Amino acid sequence: MLRLSHLGKKYNGLPVIDQFDLDIEKGSFSVLIGPSGCGKSTLFDLLTGTIEREYGTMEWIGEAVPHLGQIAAYMQQKDLLLPWLSLMQNAMLPQVFSKEKHLRKNKKAKGLFERFGLNGFEDYLPGAVSGGMKQRCALIRTLMFEREIVLLDEPLSALDAITRRSLQSLLLSLQKDFKKTVLMITHDIDEALYLADTVLVLTQAPMKIRDRITLPSEKPRNLDSSEYIAIKKRILSELEEEMQL
Amino acid sequence: MLRLSHLGKKYNGLPVIDQFDLDIEKGSFSVLIGPSGCGKSTLFDLLTGTIEREYGTMEWIGEAVPHLGQIAAYMQQKDLLLPWLSLMQNAMLPQVFSKEKHLRKNKKAKGLFERFGLNGFEDYLPGAVSGGMKQRCALIRTLMFEREIVLLDEPLSALDAITRRSLQSLLLSLQKDFKKTVLMITHDIDEALYLADTVLVLTQAPMKIRDRITLPSEKPRNLDSSEYIAIKKRILSELEEEMQL
Amino acid sequence: VDKLSLMLDWFPNIDHLPLFVAKEKGIFERHGLELSILSPSETADPLKLAASSHIDLAIAYEPQTIIAASSGIEIKGVGRLIGHPLTTLLFIGGKNIEKPSDLEGKKIGYTVPGMMDLLTDGFAKENGFQKYELINVGFTIIPSLTTGKVDAIMGPYKNYEVVELEQHGYTPGYFELEKYGIPDYDELVFVTGATTLKDKERLIRRFRKAIQEAIEMTRKTPEEALEVYLKAVPEAPRELETAAFARTLDLYAHTQDFSVEKWQKFADFAASIGMIDKEVLVHAILWNGK
Amino acid sequence: MSFVKRTVVSTGLLLLLFLLWEGACRLANIPIFILPAPSRVLFVAVTQAPLLAYHAAMTGIEIILGIFFSITAAIPLAVVMFVYPSVEQAFSPLLVASQAIPVFALAPLLIVWFGYGIWSKVFMAAIIIFFPIVVNLLEGLKSCDSDYRKLFHLMGAPFFQSFRYLYWPWALPYFLAGLKVGVSVATIGAVIGEWVGAQRGLGYLMIQSNARLRVDLVFASILWLTAIGIFLWILVGAIEKRTLTWTR
């Protein structure tokens, strides 16, 4: 279990995240939804130690950890591909740094390229592919980490509906097969409802959890059912309220 | 009227855009939808002369033009904010370069910051705001141009549902009030249906127009009506077919 | 054969001709010596390196040697190459400078700060002029003179820059220091470090013999000596060097033995013009083969 | 590492180096007229402070003027070379040549042009400082991302505005790197300039001391010169900190 208590971070004296508490079940898929600029990316940065928190504690499986830097794989909102490496080299970076045997991972990367519709582009430099392709490559790189927690910051925002849907199911199956604990930020409520075990609706900065919606465990889901339409409406109206404050 | 004939662009000998024809009504709102990597951004780059086309011609209001560089305002997929200028300075760049009187534009920018939910962040550097805020700032900058055509490459992809909706209506009113010709790329079919006069569904690279859907002129629209749901299904299935080729 | 290394005071020039004659004509060889000749980066280097035993022999100037001795550097003069001052106060002739007092109110350049400027002061005092402007021209001697930026320069050699001026079509004029109240001194001498002298006394003695023989041979067959030199130093321009040689021939030392009296006179003069702070007793630094 | 701790460590390191040098001088018995021990250099640098300060003031002024003029010349030249590649092609051989010319070849010319005053020294220093600044600035301008360039082109930005808002800030870190090199080599530039025609300045003092075999004074001059260099270096570092605020 991942437990955050009283997490906090200020920028220029203004709190962006303040007394933030959160419990996440190991092996669950949680999705964070919140207004733009509310502090979601900042939260992930705190979790991974990318920026230092000012106060608060983190526990992972009952043990206090300074941060999740070495436990979690993190896909940031920017793609952060290295412009001098090809897509394949970029995706294989985590493998370069690990001490495990390579062959298996090589195969894994090739498989992912295929499933992500990037086959044929392995040797392209990031500068020579489209925005969506860069995003997919960054996602592959994140999946190449073999870590227990996966943090995804708007991983599919630049993709068309079909590619997005196919990658959503891929994410689902990866999470199920490998029992990863996934935290994902998205602005797409359908996506949240399709993937999440738990949806966390966040407030404006200073960010708090406004609503915590536990979804039924059936997957894949039929989002056209009235149950989900009701939840979608609820999230939308909550967000709307947030924006009006 | 904007008329493109036989436009073409190859990368490494492979055509990305090939014999592309398109007619756009002056003052209309057209939305391009297509698979990731099909060549949408490349098309916009060709239109603005950001990259050189290999063949084809462009006409604007009956006159052949080399490109739309000086006629169109272009918001690229990357935000391209200058890291050393504050959000307000970034947004005011087009004004710095124009020879018109400034006061009015200054007000306009302030108004846009307000409506985009960026008030209070005028003096922040781009490095100190969230992804969605950067995108909004880039959009403001594009709107600060006073040009007849507006090209928008996924302008709202990083925004939450509510902000996105409010900016959508803003875009609509801007287009209506100032009679701009807008071309916009998006992956969000609802967005397309909400905004567009014409939706252009594109094929995989080499990019062609697969379907051209002219929507009823009523705006704002109720997307829950069966008419729109049918159109949405149609677009989805077309995209799906494209992905399977 | 025994090896000796020697560092010149500057790049090889006509003043060093006897060394090349001795080397090429096998005189060193006959004395059981093999001499390697090196050029320095700067005129003060050879003395420093000799004093610290990094080379065996160095060519130095008498004023420099006295300055070194005064500042406690253990250096020994062991032989002579040029027995009189070459340094002159050079000017372009036909411009109303006939006698030293004509320099009153003129701009006088000098080559080496800390030495030639003091020498100029001494020269002025001896010759009774007071007002003049001193300018450090470094080694841009001919350009400074010919463009009229200075009226005269202290430091050029009478067998060298004088000839160069002539070759560029100017009439040179110069005052020889020893004729205008500055004590006579040995322009170029061989020096060595005190410890080197102890260790290699025998070799150095042989070196003195050899160099004197070479000087004599040069005097006897000057044309041949010049040819030997020009062959050994191919970059030397023939015309200039030939003209310079004619003026140098008489100046090569007639004996390797130092005149303690002459040296002491110059050392006292150096102290009087402030070139050295501590007085020097020259017999302690001169070695005449005993 | 905190600032204080870092300073302590770095001071310790420096001290260690000086001790090694001192030890080497004493143990290997290196004579003072070849390499004076640091203690000796320090002693002279302090006891002769008035003399050194007198000369350093002159050299300092030359350096400042040299830096000023070379920046003034470097920025427009780099910009012109950037805008017109043919000018770059024509001038880069000359620039490289300017680095290959030793003082003595230039000295007569400098004297004819500038006389013996301060300007020949300033020119000499400027020539040396100029080069790293031009090269770095040019490289910096060239490194400007093409997406941004196109954006400015699309915005119809006139060149001066593009320069001000895009190219200059973009090339600034390069420019400052060049300036760091420049202010450091400015020291030797001024010294070299002073070998001809100077009556005052650390370079003058150095040759004078060298001719009189006062090598400790030569090194004390180097110490003072280094102090000027380090001062300017730190200054550029401070400018860097103040202007490149967006990089962190």
Place this chain on the structure above:
Amino acid sequence: MSFVKRTVVSTGLLLLLFLLWEGACRLANIPIFILPAPSRVLFVAVTQAPLLAYHAAMTGIEIILGIFFSITAAIPLAVVMFVYPSVEQAFSPLLVASQAIPVFALAPLLIVWFGYGIWSKVFMAAIIIFFPIVVNLLEGLKSCDSDYRKLFHLMGAPFFQSFRYLYWPWALPYFLAGLKVGVSVATIGAVIGEWVGAQRGLGYLMIQSNARLRVDLVFASILWLTAIGIFLWILVGAIEKRTLTWTR
């Protein structure tokens, strides 16, 4: 502008400059020992080619070795200074000092350490080349975007790998700018080095010729030296084109 057109324009510009120089020499009647006309320099550079080539070969080798050693030393030093700011603090004064030392202060020491062979010259050249490379590389490393740094930290990249995949490519344009400055100043570096007791080399030839007022030969040597410099400059430019493929 096409490559051909650019070359024509730049050649024209260069020719114009030479004509101006030639004209100035002739009209103002500048004596040959102050500034030889370019026609004269060219004439000597060609007719004395064997002599010049003989000396240039030596200088060329010194330059190459100097560049080699300074790169070899600069990269690790810059990296260590980057990783340990205290080392940077301790060493940057020394670096600045290294640029403030005139040859004559160093020459005796170099002779004591390295003797009269090629190594004292190589060392002198290396000291001069070294500096811009270290400074630029360090600035380049420091300019590395913190988002990427954090990414590598999160990926658990060991330092060597981070260096190879992130820092080095990031700093490469800076390094190459420094190298461009370096190879150009290498020419004067080797020349200055040759003042330390050389028997051969363009620097040696230059002082010799200068002392003998063969100023045309001095300038012919400078011309040859410049040719070496430009060759290296173009080489670095070509390396830049080949390695920085991702910047366009």
